[in-house]
Amino acid sequence: MLGCRGRPSLALEVLTIPDPDGWHPSLRLKGDWLIFKISDGRLSGYGEASHSKQDEACREIAEGLFEQRIRNFDLSLDRLRTLEKELAATEPDFVTATAWSGINQALYDLLAKREQVPVWQLFRDRTSLERLELYTTINRSLRTRDHADYIDIVGSAQDQGFRIIKCAPFEKVAVKEAAVANSDEGLATLAMLRERFPDLKIRVDFHERFSAENFLEIVPELNGLALDWIEEPFEMGDAYHKLRERTDIRLAAGELFWGSERFEEFADNQWVDVIMPDVKHLGGFGSLLNVIDATAERIEISPHNPSGPVSTAASLHAAAARPNYVRSLECAFDKGLSRRKYGEHVEDGFLYLSDRPGWGIEVEV
DSSP: OBOGGGOBOOEEEEEEEOOTTOOOGGGOSOOOEEEEEEEOSSOEEEEEOOOSSOHHHHHHHHHHHIIIIITTOOOOHHHHHHHHHHHHTSOOOHHHHHHHHHHHHHHHHHHHHHHTSBGGGGTOSOOSOSEEEEEEEOGGGOSSOSHHHHHHHHHHHHHTTOSEEEEOOOTTOOSGGGTTTTOHHHHHHHHHHHHHOTTSEEEEEOTTOSOHHHHHHHHHHHHTTTOSEEEOOSOSSTHHHHHHHHOOSEEEEOSSOOSSHHHHHHHHHTOOSEEOOOTTTSSSHHHHHHHHHHHTTTSEEOOOOOSOHHHHHHHHHHHHHSTTTBOOEEEEOOTTOGGGGGTOOEETTEEEOOOSSBTOOOOOO
16 A cells, blocks of 8 residues: 555554563563564564553554554654654653554664664764673562572573673562561562672662662661662652762662653752663653763663563664663573574673664564
């Protein structure tokens, strides 16, 4: 079918790829990857819209947005960047933001494949980035979450060459008022990991389970564990200044925001040391570049990415398009190495940049 000006219309297909770690009650969040495939009749681009927590709604919203704005879109880099500027002024809900982000990634992949270049090369002729250090999040690989389970998974990650892991062992902290009383198990797990893996860098995600007041009560114990960073212990705001006075551990935050405004606010206020924009939620690839451009000289950037191979590749290409600014990238731990079939080149805890067109990965295998 031809669109306006006689050019072929684009087509959208939504794919669901089972997460290799599968589903388990301990995960609390199904880990399947929601992938958008946008085709022009000859080539296809892929974008990831996983983990909105409402996959069916995300699919329906994406299909509606595609019909309204994208089916007859005259794809070029300038037009895509103009569309991003228009969308940046909106305030979509989280599911809609995720849908737009997936569509955006797919358009960049398709555009680069038409040009027969890697996505990063749409923005520069050369990059100094050959590989990017990964930190692997183990949350979705754990099942029993007892110490033996942690030792098995973290040991496997270390055997694969990872030097940095992230864990979230404070599930028992379900009510902020009782947070300190329910912290013992999480603190004991961290102490065990530090003793068992003395050379490993450990990053800890607290998922805002604490209030500022009660989190400060456990900071002395955390200070003795040589952690690499503390992630989102409580709601973002000026209370982080008080936390920074109590610890030398780096602070990280900012997983789920749309656009660049909140990340600029983080950098302006120096609430944290590291921001964590997620290409699946902030508007897509171009928006990730915008966040890097707006903050890179003032704060460390480490994209949030406990997801599939498309968002992982997109985050790597953003780092390649803006070399020297992104220090590390999150990846979901893959104990069985099943993600290799998609073309991810991970070795000794580093993700290597491909020179193939688009994202450089194979999605439908």
